Amino acid sequence: MKPETLAAQALHILDPATGAIVPPIHLATTYARDAAYQLIGPGYTRDENPTPVHVERVISALEGGAGALAFASGMAAATSVFRAICKPGDHVVAPRVGYYALRGWLDRFCARWGLGLDLADTTDLAAVRAAIRPGSTRIVWVETPANPTWDVTDLVAVGELAHAAGALFAVDSTCATPVHTQPIALGADLVMHSATKFLGGHSDVLAGVLVTARADDTWAQIAALRHDEGACLGPLEAYLLLRGMRTLYARVERSSRTAHSLAERLSSLDVSVRYPGLPSHPHHAIAARQMQRGFGSMLSIQVGGGSEVALAVVRKLVVWVPATSLGGVESLVEHRYTVEGPTTPTPSDLLRLSVGLEHEDDLFDDLRQALER
Numbered sequence: 001m002k003p004e005t006l007a008a009q010a011l012h013i014l015d016p017a018t019g020a021i022v023p024p025i026h027l028a029t030t031y032a033r034d035a036a037y038q039l040i041g042p043g044y045t046r047d048e049n050p051t052p053v054h055v056e057r058v059i060s061a062l063e064g065g066a067g068a069l070a071f072a073s074g075m076a077a078a079t080s081v082f083r084a085i086c087k088p089g090d091h092v093v094a095p096r097v098g099y100y101a102l103r104g105w106l107d108r109f110c111a112r113w114g115l116g117l118d119l120a121d122t123t124d125l126a127a128v129r130a131a132i133r134p135g136s137t138r139i140v141w142v143e144t145p146a147n148p149t150w151d152v153t154d155l156v157a158v159g160e161l162a163h164a165a166g167a168l169f170a171v172d173s174t175c176a177t178p179v180h181t182q183p184i185a186l187g188a189d190l191v192m193h194s195a196t197k198f199l200g201g202h203s204d205v206l207a208g209v210l211v212t213a214r215a216d217d218t219w220a221q222i223a224a225l226r227h228d229e230g231a232c233l234g235p236l237e238a239y240l241l242l243r244g245m246r247t248l249y250a251r252v253e254r255s256s257r258t259a260h261s262l263a264e265r266l267s268s269l270d271v272s273v274r275y276p277g278l279p280s281h282p283h284h285a286i287a288a289r290q291m292q293r294g295f296g297s298m299l300s301i302q303v304g305g306g307s308e309v310a311l312a313v314v315r316k317l318v319v320w321v322p323a324t325s326l327g328g329v330e331s332l333v334e335h336r337y338t339v340e341g342p343t344t345p346t347p348s349d350l351l352r353l354s355v356g357l358e359h360e361d362d363l364f365d366d367l368r369q370a371l372e373r
């Protein structure tokens, strides 16, 4: 079946006890044994709870994976990969442009545990090749499109480089979503999502997921780490996430269409626009090959000048909400430079836009009036 159908019906799993078409929230943390002292269902919620398991089945199906694990946050999902797989002396390659909190965590984690870390421009194959150390690189991590410039990494090409060196290839696909890109089909071993963003879609649940291409030893190590350390998704959060995922295709196709149109209309104003769907974007050709059904719901504009000019624009906006995060039904604007601080590579005049489900004209008119000097 097509992914829209799988998502809308949450895999058509009916509650066997009642026939309910909405899966129940299983709040029990513990489950009884039968007369032979065998477990009837799951044992304990840190191992397995039917509500997050349902989420895992749906996202695994949408990504074409062999299995998925739900985590308490996107960061819990991402850090679990490094923590489960790497040991002192190993080396990892991560993107120079990408989710800021993960880069900061990797710096501290690698320094503390004696791991080598190279931050590379993953859109530059020569740079990736130079960063990889065959024999010691365990993980090549990429994010595409990447925060906040929406750089697009060629997954097939970087995956081949990683695999040739014996490294695991992991992709943060939060901003692509399974609607636009399926990294496993392009060679990824692991796909990570901050489900807090588009998968949940309503800015009301913190969650993360990993999807694997194979149920192998590496995957078992990650599952064991989650089991041992307990960074699992609770059933209430899992329910909200499952509910959000039912409308994933309708939401993302719509917000991405609006983002594309806004990117084009903003290009006629006095700002520079970064959006992978624009031919002016440096990675447009790769994006066109690698992304389907549009180019995502994220774009950035550079307003010229510095922080003061950018913040003045934000103050004039009335429709766009100034807040961090992305992927919700409401459009958000963020001045990443303020949030990340002066050591960030993000330009000080850049505003990141997360496009939601409002009418395109309201979003555009608001930006136009705010950009008037």
Ligand SMILES: *Cc1c(COP(=O)(O)O)cnc(C)c1O
Residues within 6 Å of the ligand: 073, 074, 075, 076, 099, 102, 143, 147, 172, 174, 175, 194, 195, 196, 197, 206, 207, 208, 326
């Ligand atoms: C938000 C985000 C994360 C972190 O996810 P949390 O759910 O906030 O822990 C990781 N990667 C990307 C691209 C994100 O946008």
